[in-house]
Every structure is written in C-alpha cells, then in structure tokens.
Amino acid sequence: MATVPSPEVLRAPLVVEFPFTRSLGPVQSAFLTGLRERVVLGVRCGDGRTLVPPVEYDPVTAEEIRDLVEVAPTGTVTTWAWNHEPRRGQPLETPFAWVLVKLDGADTALLHALDAPGPDAVTTGMRVRIRWAAERSGAITDIACFETYEGEAGGVQSAPHDGVFGDPVTGIVAPARLDYTYSPGRAQSDYLGALADRKVVGERCPSCHKVYVPPRGACPTCGVATTEAVEVGPRGTVTTYCIVNIKAKNLDIEVPYVYAHIALDGADLALHARIAGIPYDQVRMGLRVEPVWSDGGRFPDHYRPTGEPDADYDTYKELV
Amino acid sequence: MPSVMRPGRDIAIVAFGQTDHRRSSDELSEVEMLMPVLHQVLDATGLKTSDIGFTCSGSSDYLAGRAFSFTMALDGVGAWPPISESHVEMDGAWALYEAWTKLLTGEADTALVYAYGKSSPGSVRDVLTRQLDPYYVAPLWPDSVALAALQAQALIDAGDTDEPALAGVASRSRRDASANSHAQLRGSVPQGEYVVRPLRTGDCPPVSDGAAAVILAAGDRARELCERPAWIRGIDHRIEAHSLGVRDLTDSPSSRLAAERAGAFERPVDTAELHAPFTAQEVVLRKALKLGDDVTVNPSGGALAANPVMAAGLIRLGEAAARIHRGASDRALAHATSGPCLQQNLVAVLEGDAR
Numbered sequence: 001m002a003t004v005p006s007p008e009v010l011r012a013p014l015v016v017e018f019p020f021t022r023s024l025g026p027v028q029s030a031f032l033t034g035l036r037e038r039v040v041l042g043v044r045c046g047d048g049r050t051l052v053p054p055v056e057y058d059p060v061t062a063e064e065i066r067d068l069v070e071v072a073p074t075g076t077v078t079t080w081a082w083n084h085e086p087r088r089g090q091p092l093e094t095p096f097a098w099v100l101v102k103l104d105g106a107d108t109a110l111l112h113a114l115d116a117p118g119p120d121a122v123t124t125g126m127r128v129r130i131r132w133a134a135e136r137s138g139a140i141t142d143i144a145c146f147e148t149y150e151g152e153a154g155g156v157q158s159a160p161h162d163g164v165f166g167d168p169v170t171g172i173v174a175p176a177r178l179d180y181t182y183s184p185g186r187a188q189s190d191y192l193g194a195l196a197d198r199k200v201v202g203e204r205c206p207s208c209h210k211v212y213v214p215p216r217g218a219c220p221t222c223g224v225a226t227t228e229a230v231e232v233g234p235r236g237t238v239t240t241y242c243i244v245n246i247k248a249k250n251l252d253i254e255v256p257y258v259y260a261h262i263a264l265d266g267a268d269l270a271l272h273a274r275i276a277g278i279p280y281d282q283v284r285m286g287l288r289v290e291p292v293w294s295d296g297g298r299f300p301d302h303y304r305p306t307g308e309p310d311a312d313y314d315t316y317k318e319l320v
Numbered sequence: 321m322p323s324v325m326r327p328g329r330d331i332a333i334v335a336f337g338q339t340d341h342r343r344s345s346d347e348l349s350e351v352e353m354l355m356p357v358l359h360q361v362l363d364a365t366g367l368k369t370s371d372i373g374f375t376c377s378g379s380s381d382y383l384a385g386r387a388f389s390f391t392m393a394l395d396g397v398g399a400w401p402p403i404s405e406s407h408v409e410m411d412g413a414w415a416l417y418e419a420w421t422k423l424l425t426g427e428a429d430t431a432l433v434y435a436y437g438k439s440s441p442g443s444v445r446d447v448l449t450r451q452l453d454p455y456y457v458a459p460l461w462p463d464s465v466a467l468a469a470l471q472a473q474a475l476i477d478a479g480d481t482d483e484p485a486l487a488g489v490a491s492r493s494r495r496d497a498s499a500n501s502h503a504q505l506r507g508s509v510p511q512g513e514y515v516v517r518p519l520r521t522g523d524c525p526p527v528s529d530g531a532a533a534v535i536l537a538a539g540d541r542a543r544e545l546c547e548r549p550a551w552i553r554g555i556d557h558r559i560e561a562h563s564l565g566v567r568d569l570t571d572s573p574s575s576r577l578a579a580e581r582a583g584a585f586e587r588p589v590d591t592a593e594l595h596a597p598f599t600a601q602e603v604v605l606r607k608a609l610k611l612g613d614d615v616t617v618n619p620s621g622g623a624l625a626a627n628p629v630m631a632a633g634l635i636r637l638g639e640a641a642a643r644i645h646r647g648a649s650d651r652a653l654a655h656a657t658s659g660p661c662l663q664q665n666l667v668a669v670l671e672g673d674a675r
Contacts, residue, residue: 009347014441016385020454028455051566053456059561079477079569081469082517087446089461098466098516100565109565111457111470119517124477140456174459176450180385180442185349216395217352223369223398225355 010189014182020174027056029170030068030163035142037165038132041068042106042158050158052106053140069158071105073130074149078102078109082119088177091145097122101146105158113145127151138169187217190229195299200291202267204228210268233264236303237311238287239320240270243280258283262303263319270319277304285320286310331423332542332549333534333670335364336638336645341504341530341626344440350379350389354436354531355396361432361533365545369398372535373428375405376419378412378435379630382447397432404428411435412532412634413595413656413666419536420555429541436531437630444527444629451659453562465524465598467660469516471569472600476518478570481603483518487511489599490522490624497621504528504626525597530628532635550641550652550670554582557666564661572608575655575665579609582667584653589669591616591643591652593636597623601662605655609667615653619643633657637668644672 024032027043031054034041043054044067051059058065081098083090090096091113099122100109115131116122129149136142184192187203191214194201202213203226211230212219219226241260247253258280261270275283277292288308291300337360345353362368375397379390390407399405404427408414412435419431439447445463452458475481490511497503504526512521535545542549558574558581560567579585592615596602602617611617618624620639623632633656643649651671658664 011346014385022454024455032455051563053563053565055563059563059566078565079470079474081466081473081519082514083466084514084517087461087463089459091460098462098470100470102565108563111462111564112460124473140459172455172459174454176458178382178385178442178447178450181346182385182441183346185352186347187352188349189347216392217349218355218395219398220395221398221400223355223358223396225352 008189008193009183010192011181011183014180015177016180017175017177020176021171022174023171024169025056026163027054027066027068029168030165032138032140032172033165033169034163035140036136036138036169038073039161040071040073040103040130041161041163042071043067044069049107050105051108052103053110068161068163069105070161071103071158073103074151075101075103075106075128076153077114077122077124077126077128079124080114080122082122091141096145099128099146101128104153112143115145115147121148127153139172185217187215187226191215198293199231200233200264202230202232204230211266212269213264213267213271230266232266233291235288235290235306236262236264236267237316238275238283238285238289239263239316240285241275241283256280260303262289263316268319273300274302275304276302284310286313286316327424327552327554329424329426329538330542330551331420331536331538332546332551333637333641334537334542334546334549335361335535336532336642337361337364338502338532338631338635338638339530340502341528341628343504343527343529345438345529346440349392350384350436350438351393351396353438353529354393354434357531357533358396358432358434361535365535367430367535367545372430372432373404374419374422374431375403376407376415376422376431376433378408378410378415378634379437380409382450383437383439383442383444383629385442393436411630411632411656411658413637414557414658416534416536416634416637417555417557417666420552423536423538429538431536432533433536433634434531434533435631435634437628438529439527439629440529457564464660465516465519467564468524468598468600469519470564471604471661472518472523472598474569475600475603480570480607481600485603486523486599487520489602493618493621493624496619497625500620500625502626503621506621506625519598519600523599525623525627526625528626528628530626530631532628532631532638534634534638534641546645548645548647548672550644550672553669553671554584555666555668556581557664559664562663567661569661570604572604572662572665575605575608575662575667578665578667579653582669584667584669585610587651589615589651589653591619591640591649593620593622593640593652593654594618595623595633595636595656597627597632599624601657604662609653609655633666640670644670647672647675650675
C-alpha cells in the first residue's frame with residue numbers, strides 16, 4: 001500500500017477582518033452620544049443603584065430600565081492591572097494600567113485604560129478623571145483614557161438627565177481583525193502538494209475502500225483515518241451541474257457559465273469545478289471532461305470535454 | 321433554599337480520552353487531531369460509531385479563523401449515514417450538559433461528547449476579546465490575561481491571596497501534572513516575568529492544542545460498558561452579568577449556585593477538578609465552592625498544565641470521572657468555566673458505586 005509520506009507542512013497567513021456594524025438601543029445610544037458631548041450617563045436600577053456603563057435591562061431583575069442620570073467624569077479605581085506591553089487596538093500605545101473605575105455618582109465600574117508613568121503610580125482607591133479624545137464620534141473610545149486626579153471623592157450626586165442630544169448616535173462600527181497562520185494539516189497538505197505537480201491525489205478508506213478527493217484525513221462514513229494515497233483522474237464525468245447567470249464581483253468569467261460536480265476516474269466523491277470549451281446549454285450529466293491548467297495555476301482553471309462518448313448513468317449514479 | 325434537581329435517570333461517564341496537549345499541532349488538521357481520541361473512547365467501551373445514540377461537540381470558529389469549522393470535524397465521527405448530532409460554540413463541558421439532557425429524555429442511551437481547540441494558528445489572547453461586550457469593552461481589546469489580572473489584583477486587595485500564594489498554586493499544579501502524561505507543562509516551571517501585573521507567566525495557562533472525548537451511558541448500559549461508571553449525580557450551570565464592573569470579581573456566586581443545585585454541598589467530595597486557567601481563579605473557586613484542604617484539587621495539573629481552549633472544561637469532567645473509574649475517588653466535583661473572569665460556570669458531581 002502506498003503509505004502517504006511524511007508531509008512538508010504548509011502554512012499561510014490568514015487575516016479575518018470585518019467592520020462589525022451594530023445598532024444601539026435607547027440607553028446605549030444616549031450613553032455613547034453623551035460621550036461624544038463629554039457627558040457621562042448612567043442608568044438607575046430598581047434597587048436605586050446607578051450602573052455606569054448603562055445597560056437596558058437590570059442585571060438582577062431583568063426589568064427594562066430607562067432612567068438616565070448624569071455622573072461625574074471623575075472617579076475611583078476599584079482594581080487595576082499593569083500592562084507593560086500594549087497590544088494592537090488597545091487604548092494607549094505606551095505602557096498603561098487597565099482599570100475598573102467607579103465614577104463619582106455611579107455604583108458600578110467601567111473598564112478602561114489609565115495613563116500613568118509606571119505601576120508604582122497606581123493603587124486601588126486612587127482618584128482618576130476622564131481624558132477625552134480630541135476627536136469623538138460616539139464610541140467608548142471617545143474616552144481616550146483615564147488620568148490621575150487630585151480631587152476628593154464625595155459630595156457628587158448623580159442628576160437626572162433626559163438623554164436627549166442633537167444628532168444622536170444610533171449605531172457603531174467596530175472593526176475587528178484577527179491574524180492567523182493557517183495550516184491545513186497532513187491530508188490537505190499532501191493534496192495541495194500533489195496539485196502543485198498537476199496531480200489529483202485522494203485517499204482511500206481502509207474500511208469501506210472509498211477514495212475521497214480532496215482528502216481530509218478521515219472517512220466520513222466509517223470515522224477512521226484515511227492513509228492510502230490514490231491518484232485519480234485526470235479525466236472524469238459530470239454528475240450534475242448548474243448554470244450561473246449572475247456575475248460575481250471581481251470575477252472576469254463571462255456569464256452564463258457552468259459549474260459542475262465532476263467524478264474523477266477512480267474517485268468515490270465528486271469535486272466541483274467550472275466547465276468550459278462547450279456552449280453552456282450543451283453541458284449534460286455524463287459528459288466526459290478533463291482538466292485545463294493555466295500557466296502557473298495551482299489548480300485546474302476549468303474542465304473541458306474530452307470528446308469521449310458520455311458515461312453510462314449507472315457508472316456514476318452513486319456519486320450524484 | 322433552592323431544591324437540588326434529581327436526575328430522572330442514572331447517567332454516567334463511562335470512558336474518557338484526551339490527546340497529548342502541545343503548543344502546536346500544525347501538522348494535523350482538527351479532525352486528524354481529534355480522531356485518535358474518538359477511537360480511544362470507542363475502543364474502551366467496545367462501541368462503534370453506529371452504536372452511539374447522540375453526538376455532541378464543543379469548539380469555536382474563532383480559534384480556527386473559519387466559519388462552521390466544526391463541520392469538518394464531523395468526518396471523524398462517521399456522520400454518514402445520518403446521525404443525531406449537535407454542536408455548542410462553547411467548551412465541550414456544555415456539550416456534555418446537552419448530551420446528559422438528551423439522555424435524560426430517554427431518546428438515547430449512549431452519547432459521544434468531544435471537544436477540541438487549536439490555539440496555535442492565532443493569538444488566543446486576542447481571539448478571546450471577541451467574546452466580550454461589543455459596545456463598551458471589545459473596542460478596547462482587553463486581552464484575556466489583562467482581565468484575569470484585574471481579578472487577581474482585586475483578590476490581592478481583598479486579602480484573599482498574594483503573589484507568593486499564587487506562585488504556590490502554579491507550582492503545585494505543574495508538580496501534580498508530572499503524573500499526567502498528557503499535560504503540556506509538567507514539573508518545575510519558572511514563575512517568570514509579569515505578563516500583565518500582578519500575573520506572571522507562571523500564573524497563566526500554556527497556549528495549547530488538544531482534544532478530548534467522553535462517552536456517556538444510561539443505567540444498565542453504563543454498567544455493561546464500564547466496570548465502575550462515574551455516575552453524574554447532579555449537573556448545573558449558571559451565568560453572571562456580562563459587565564465586569566457589576567460583578568464582585570473576588571467571588572463566584574454562579575459557581576456556588578451551580579454547585580448547590582448539583583448537590584455538591586450535600587456530602588463532602590474527595591476530589592475537585594477545577595477549570596481555573598489562571599492561578600487566582602483557583603483561589604476564587606476554592607472559596608466559592610467551599611473546598612477544604614482535605615479535598616484533592618486538580619491532581620491532573622488542571623488548566624495551568626494544559627489549556628486546549630474549548631476542551632479544557634470537558635477534560636475536568638473527564639479527569640474527575642477517570643479517577644472514579646480507577647477507584648482513586650468516590651465522589652468528585654468537576655467544574656468548567658467560560659467567559660472572562662469566571663463569568664459562566666458549570667458544576668457536576670460524580671460518584672462511583674460503593675466499594
């Protein structure tokens with residue numbers, strides 16, 4: 001049996017990036033619009049506590065809460081952690097303290113960054129105030145960070161606020177980016193490695209003997225590892241197809257074109273590819289096809305008819 | 321006082337398997353990493369995939385950076401012809417909870433539960449920021465170590481612990497892991513420099529790739545499959561407010577409530593497998609779960625010795641069960657957590673038959 005050789009593991013950078021667009025409820029909208037206007041709002045719970053940052057439902061009773069109050073931009077650190085190596089996206093690029101701050105007039109604490117010269121300058125209980133961002137858009141980052149503040153606590157009462165501002169913020173865009181190094185594992189590395197030599201190599205299940213292509217290292221019927229490499233194709237049979245009439249963005253293939261499932265000779269699973277070299281309305285089940293590689297292509301650009309007679313339905317009906 | 325839920329059917333963990341946990345396993349796809357573990361639990365029980373009544377898994381797309389990544393892993397369980405299957409985008413401990421519920425209904429007598437996580441492709445500290453409140457917290461990108469450090473400082477301020485005590489938790493965990501061939505960090509590990517103060521390298525879990533699987537069975541089926549089944553006497557999970565500033569980070573009321581509802585306080589346990597990825601979290605959990613010094617805590621080394629994200633909680637249930645299987649424990653508490661600073665907690669009480 002042709003045991004698969006130990007692979008050269010493939011690796012490639014993979015970036016997942018998305019601008020998450022989120023709508024705001026009435027309380028979040030008032031809070032974030034308030035930050036834009038340098039006003040910090042909290043919300044009053046049924047038990048009389050003031051939550052900052054505010055939420056729309058009481059965390060204890062789940063009652064809807066809407067009574068907004070204004071609290072002070074000054075407060076007290078309730079706990080902290082010194083971050084000597086800021087990471088991408090964090091509020092400050094220089095070493096800073098993460099802090100939970102109970103603003104004067106609030107009963108709960110807000111998470112943010114504290115600009116301080118070093119960990120020796122930070123203590124639980126220290127007094128801090130908001131440093132506003134120069135440009136504010138209605139986001140938690142309108143608070144640039146906290147900074148030390150000499151004023152005493154006490155005497156600050158939260159005051160009712162109608163939460164009404166001109167041009168309220170109703171949504172936020174929160175960009176997110178995560179970086180990965182993707183590795184496809186042994187079976188798919190082998191498949192891609194063979195493809196670089198213009199060979200299509202599947203793997204046979206030791207239990208049911210079916211040949212899977214592309215292989216993923218496991219037989220989905222038997223739940224066992226597939227280990228025996230089997231070269232399949234290059235010719236195959238169209239098992240089913242569809243006609244694509246809508247042009248995809250950034251795709252220079254003229255519509256209509258045909259996308260098909262193709263059972264390569266020797267494979268027990270059909271893979272999918274584009275069919276060309278034949279008018280779209282003449283593609284049919286049973287059509288015999290072969291791959292066409294473009295210069296430097298890492299996989300077949302498309303499949304074209306071989307000119308052989310069509311395959312008998314019984315030869316591929318299990319693969320439809 | 322809330323009453324303890326009595327399961328309507330005897331259900332046990334009858335087999336447990338796990339991979340060796342490693343910093344990187346990039347020569348293996350997720351299903352390639354998972355499959356040997358699935359075979360391990362099937363072989364232990366003599367079951368075939370087609371014998372399993374229900375299959376449930378836990379994993380996260382954010383670790384793989386790919387949508388519906390769990391569907392690829394299904395190749396490893398023989399999902400054709402069609403099987404009864406479900407998935408939770410959480411630690412596999414919650415998949416076990418779902419499977420236990422399924423068995424309670426009587427619709428299945430056996431269940432395969434598995435979980436896996438490959439943290440190596442990305443930066444798990446950054447990946448975990450994506451589970452935070454997206455309006456007020458996630459835009460600041462506070463990483464998982466930073467949030468755990470805030471909790472640790474709160475505990476130090478409260479006088480519940482100090483840095484030497486935390487280092488003691490770290491060294492005990494890795495020393496205990498010496499007896500666990502699957503663990504990633506074993507023996508003496510330097511406490512290291514601050515990562516985010518007050519937490520040092522030694523206070524933080526390793527970044528791990530790994531997988532685990534268990535088989536559950538009901539009633540007589542469990543006795544057929546396992547000499548000494550680990551009966552699930554109770555299991556419960558609870559959650560706290562998502563806003564960190566609303567919570568008392570020095571306590572874990574959700575763990576305590578889950579433990580109470582699972583019956584953990586009715587009689588003493590001899591073993592506790594706690595899912596505490598950071599040293600300070602063990603301090604919180606010991607207090608919340610009222611664990612005395614006579615309880616053996618994390619003899620496996622716990623998540624400080626191996627932390628395959630999404631599998632580390634299921635492994636706590638598996639390790640506790642395995643101790644009962646081999647007679648090292650008669651009544652064990654197993655705990656799993658999810659979310660920042662122990663936001664969500666699951667507690668199970670496992671017992672072996674009297675000897």
